[in-house]
Amino acid sequence: MDALIQFWAVYGSLLNFMGINCLLGLSLYVTFSAGLLSLGNAAFYGIGGYTAGILTTHFGAPFPLALVAGTLMAGLAALLLGLPVLRLKGVFLAMATLAFGEVVRIAALNLKVTGGAEGLINIPVITQTWMIYLALAGAAYFLARLHRTRLGWAFQSIREDETAAAAMGVNLTLTKTLAFVIGALLAGLAGGLYAHLNFLITPGEFGFATAVNLLIFNIVGGTRAWYGPLLGAALLTALPEVLRGLGVTAGPIRLFVNGLILLLVILFLPKGLMALFQRRPAPAKG
């Protein structure tokens, strides 16, 4: 029992971060599964976090209500953003969502209600580890089920070939918007949970670096099934601790190992680390 308490004291916050990052990985995974390269999910994460945090801190709202409000706010932002930007493809969509993310970050940096550069402080610490993992389990279950639904197939068909999907009667605008909004909802939920974990949130946590991290989780883990991003997020979040265990504490080496893993995966394992766990592709079922 003592060992367990000891373990918890040392690694409790790591487990929390891992859960949050897994949830974020899933949020981008949904958007990805419809072939959309979004760099805006970090901003949705921020919108969820700030909305929920402001509601509990400034307005004394109950935590569940704030969490729901943050989640919905992120979804609403995605809906409004998605209508104009989802016409763009590939790198252009990435840049438009990136610009949106920067605007959100700069807004958080300059607004009064968000606390500016110092961040939103005095957020009540409410989030428990079980809440994070409950949300994660729910999200993973939902996505695993979604994979075999009409909507899931529609996502995949768009990812494989947009024109063919449209020809088969898939409503592109609706389907893409749904993928974008579902991804944002998950990011918003992660944001609300994260905001109540640490007493404060700052604009820098929701910027370009985070957007790129979400991308890395997905690439390193793999994007062909829901557990890919979980693998990537868990591994990369734990990596600094593992390296510390190996006696590597210098920042540059950690960064270097991160970059190297990403490079090796994209060069040699384009389907991500999850490809290592799949023996061979299952025969197609009629």
Place this chain on the structure above:
Amino acid sequence: MNVLGQQLVNGLFIGGVYALFAVGYTLVFGVLDILNLAHAAVFTLGGLMALWLVQNAGLTIWTAFPLAVLFAGLLGLVLDQVAFKPLRRRPDTYFSGLISSIAMAIIFESLAMGVFGAHNSRFPAGTVPVVIWRLGGITITLLQVEILAAVVLMMVALTQLLKRARVGKAIRAVAENQHAARLLGINVDGIIAFTFFLSSALGGAAGILFGLYFDALSPDMGRPIELKGLAVIVLGGMGSVPGAILGGLAFGLSEVLTVAISGTSNLRDAVAFTLLFGIMLVRPSGLLGRGRLREA
């Protein structure tokens, strides 16, 4: 009036550096349709290398500058060989290229931190003699003039190279159609490697000038300019060299004018990114559209 004039002049100089950075960025996109997110890391390493040459090797900035630019160009070759060439035949080469460039950016940044230290540094005093002119209340320094001269010189050289030189024509041919270029006997891989060399050399040069102008260098100095450079090339039209030059100047001016008008520097980046966002919605092909590199 003088304040505004001074701001416009400052905007012109900083815009020139943005333009130099963005030209290299857009060159690779024009030829390969790949967004090279490691460009900002090369920018950083170019600046830090020049600093090292001046500070530790005791060179003057006049010898350190071309050496560091060469070094940045060689980094471009490394980028191409390690991160882009192996992916060239993949069906999703645009996407995987973007990812591997992110990986290289992280690796380069970690090397910059490991080799040069994570701290802020600056060129030793007197690297460039401090000479100040005042023209009707507007202050211009020798450094600014030199920066602008260097930028203009490199831009003209690049434009002429693309327009007239054999290798420049080959670059445009590869940008237009790789298969056709190969059929015509152009060494496509060699041309792409050269494009990376050129692009990274320009990026490194921008890093050195940036470091001189703001008198501050650090391993993460490339981060803000990475996003600004993106805004610049989108503004000018992805793949367009004249567009990147125009975009850079416009961007530099918009930054200083935002500061001058709003009175605070907080909104500087907001205007830029709102602009980028607006352009993506209204005219994703940018001001000068695509394909201008091919016409040069």
